[in-house]
Amino acid sequence: MATAKKKAKLKSLSHGRPPTAKPVRTISRTKTRTLIRTHHTLEKQRAKALADGDDAKAALLLKRIDEQGGIEGYQRASLIGQNNERGGDSSKLLMDWLEPVVSVLKERVKDGRPIRMLEVGALSVTNACSKSRLFDVERIDLNSQAEGITQEDFMERPLPRDVDEQFDIISLSLVLNYVPDPLGRGKMLLRTLEFLRSRQTSQDLQNWFPSLFLVLPASCVTNSRYMDETKLESIMSSLGYAQTKKKLSNKLVYYLWRLDAGKVKQSTVFKKEELRAGKARNNFSIVLK
Structure with a gap:
C-alpha cells in the first residue's frame, strides 16, 4: 500500500503532459475535450482512492484510464488541443x-x-x-x-x-x-x-x-x-x-x-470554502496551510 501511495505522489503534478512530436490529427474538437476532461477526472479520482487506501477502486480507475487510451491517448489529445488552431503557444x-x-x-x-x-x-x-x-x-x-x-x-x-x-x-x-x-x-x-x-x-x-x-x-x-x-x-x-x-x-x-x-505572509491559511453554489460549477480550489 505504501508503494502505491508513493507512486501516486510522483505522478501528482503534470502526469501525462503531451510530447513535442506531432501525431496524426484525427480527433475532433468535441472528442478531444471529452478525452482530456475524462482523463483529468479519472486521475483525480484515482489519486483520492490511493490516498484513502482503496487499492481496489484505484485499480479499477486505472483500468478505465487504460481503456480510453491511457497516457498516450491523453498526450495526443492534449497536443491537438494546444495547437495553433486551438490556443497555440501561451x-x-x-x-x-x-x-x-x-x-x-x-x-x-x-x-x-x-x-x-x-x-x-x-x-x-x-x-x-x-x-x-x-x-x-x-x-x-x-x-x-x-x-x-x-x-x-x-x-x-x-x-x-x-x-x-x-x-x-x-x-x-x-x-x-x-x-x-x-x-x-x-x-x-x-x-x-x-x-x-x-x-x-x-x-x-x-x-x-x-x-x-x-x-x-x-x-x-x-x-x-x-x-x-x-x-x-x-x-x-x-x-x-x-x-x-x-x-x-x-x-x-x-x-x-x-x-x-x-x-510573504507565511501564517495566512486558505481553506476549501464554497464561494458560488450551482450544479454546473467545477471543484477547482487551492488550499494553503
Missing part, C-alpha cells in the same frame, strides 16, 4: 507582455547575464520564449519525450543551493490545474518561492522580475465553487506576488505575477 503572450524590456533583455544576453527561466511542464523547445533567444531556459516535464526537456518532477527537484541556481521567472502553463488535489496546488505555488531570486538587481527590470507566468483554464476562476479571481489574488498576495499582467480568453486565463519576497 508563451507568445508572455513575449508580447515583455516587449517594453526586450532591449534590456538583449543587453543582458550580450553581457552574458541572460534572464533565467524555468519552464515547468515544458511541451516544446521551440516555443516563443525559446526562439527569442532572450532567456537561459531550463525545461522540465514529468514525462519528457524530447531532447532539451529534462524528465523531472518539480516537487521533487532539489532546492537551489544559492542564487546562481535560482531563476528570474518560472512558467506554469496549464500545470497547476493538473495537480489532483487542492493542498498539492498550494504546495506547488509555495515551492515557486524557493526557486525564484528574491529580487532583480537590474533597475530596468525590477517591475518585471522575479515573476511567475501562470496559465489556467478560465473556468478555474470563472466557474468554480471554491475559487474566483478575488480569492486567487488573495492567495497570490499572501505568497508575496503582485499581479502585473492578465488576459482572460474564452478558454484560458493568463497571469504574470511579480514576486516581492518581503511581502
